[in-house]
Amino acid sequence: QSALTQPASVSGSPGQSITISCTGTSSDVGSYNLVSWYQQHPGKAPKLMIYEVSKRPSGVSNRFSGSKSGNTASLTISGLQAEDEADYYCCSYAGSSTYYVFGTGTKVTVL
Amino acid sequence: QVQLQESGPGLVKPSETLSLTCAVSGYSISSGYYWGWIRQPPGKGLEWIGSIYHSGSTYYNPSLKSRVTISVDTSKNQFSLKLSSVTAADTAVYYCARLFPANGFQDPWGQGTLVTVSS
Numbered sequence: 001q002s003a004l005t006q007p008a009s010v011s012g013s014p015g016q017s018i019t020i021s022c023t024g025t026s027s028d029v030g031s032y033n034l035v036s037w038y039q040q041h042p043g044k045a046p047k048l049m050i051y052e053v054s055k056r057p058s059g060v061s062n063r064f065s066g067s068k069s070g071n072t073a074s075l076t077i078s079g080l081q082a083e084d085e086a087d088y089y090c091c092s093y094a095g096s097s098t099y100y101v102f103g104t105g106t107k108v109t110v111l
Numbered sequence: 112q113v114q115l116q117e118s119g120p121g122l123v124k125p126s127e128t129l130s131l132t133c134a135v136s137g138y139s140i141s142s143g144y145y146w147g148w149i150r151q152p153p154g155k156g157l158e159w160i161g162s163i164y165h166s167g168s169t170y171y172n173p174s175l176k177s178r179v180t181i182s183v184d185t186s187k188n189q190f191s192l193k194l195s196s197v198t199a200a201d202t203a204v205y206y207c208a209r210l211f212p213a214n215g216f217q218d219p220w221g222q223g224t225l226v227t228v229s230s
Contacts, residue, residue: 001173003156034215038157045206045223046157051216089157093215099170100159100215102149 004029004090004103011109017078020106022090023071028101030071034093037066037075041086049088050075077108085110113137115207115221123201123228129194133207133221134187140165141185145210147217148181148192150203158203162210163190197228 005023012018022029022037029035035053038046048057050066053073063078073092077084090103119131133146140146147162161171163181171179175194183190194201204225208217 032215036216045220046217047220048216048218051211051214051218057218091157091159091216093212098173099162102157102159105156 001028001094001098001101004092004101006088006090006103006106008104009107009109011111012077012080013111014080014082016080017076018080018108020075020077020088020090020108022073022075022092022103024073024092024094024101025071028071028092028094028098029068029073031095032093033068035066035068035073036091037064038089038091039084039086040089046089080110082110084108113209113219115209115219117205117207117221117224119205119224119226121225121227123197123226124230125198125228126196129192129197129201129226129228131192131205131207131224131226132189133191134189135209136188138209139185140183140188140190145212146183146190147208147210149206149208149217149220151206151223152200152203160192160194160205162212199228202226202228 037050040046053068054066094101114136116134148160178195180193204223206223208220
């Protein structure tokens with residue numbers, strides 16, 4: 001099972017919106033609405049930002065939103081802030097043989 | 112508030128077995144939920160290793176299944192990871208986390224512990 005494909009880097013200016021894509025296959029992203037997104041600052045553990053494609057855990061800013069179309073999921077950060085600069089990983093359930101597969105990761109830079 | 116903390120040797124020799132423990136506080140493992148391990152090689156992405164239900168049922172990444180054992184000790188409120196026949200490719204930060212399989216996510220995560228495989 002290969003990792004989900006994400007762009008290596010995405011950048012934007014403060015206040016702008018950016019979107020990170022996460023492309024899988026019909027065996028993972030395309031088959032289940034069980035895509036989650038994690039934010040990871042350097043030297044820190046990943047933090048859950050989105051689950052079940054578009055749901056936000058309590059305490060996560062509504063500037064973060066998720067969606068899915070076919071085999072590709074997306075994370076949008078609106079009103080970009082300096083604190084959003086981090087690595088972001090998607091994750092999808094991939095069935096009862098593989099279970100979970102993570103994305104390759106995207107470094108978000110706030111210009 | 113659930114908190115997880117990994118512990119174990121930071122250096123393991125090639126061909127030996129890596130052993131880590133995750134202590135859970137703020138929640139009794141015997142009450143339910145799934146618990147799992149994820150790793151991240153230096154400068155690289157995340158890889159799901161496997162998980163265990165409080166009853167002992169286990170689920171492993173097929174690519175690691177032949178070398179991985181995850182177990183739970185409800186009396187100590189902790190669960191453990193053993194990875195055998197390690198090589199330099201197993202050098203990584205190892206995280207433990209609580210899993211929500213029905214919702215497809217892991218939360219919260221432990222702070223992570225770096226394990227280096229080297230002679």
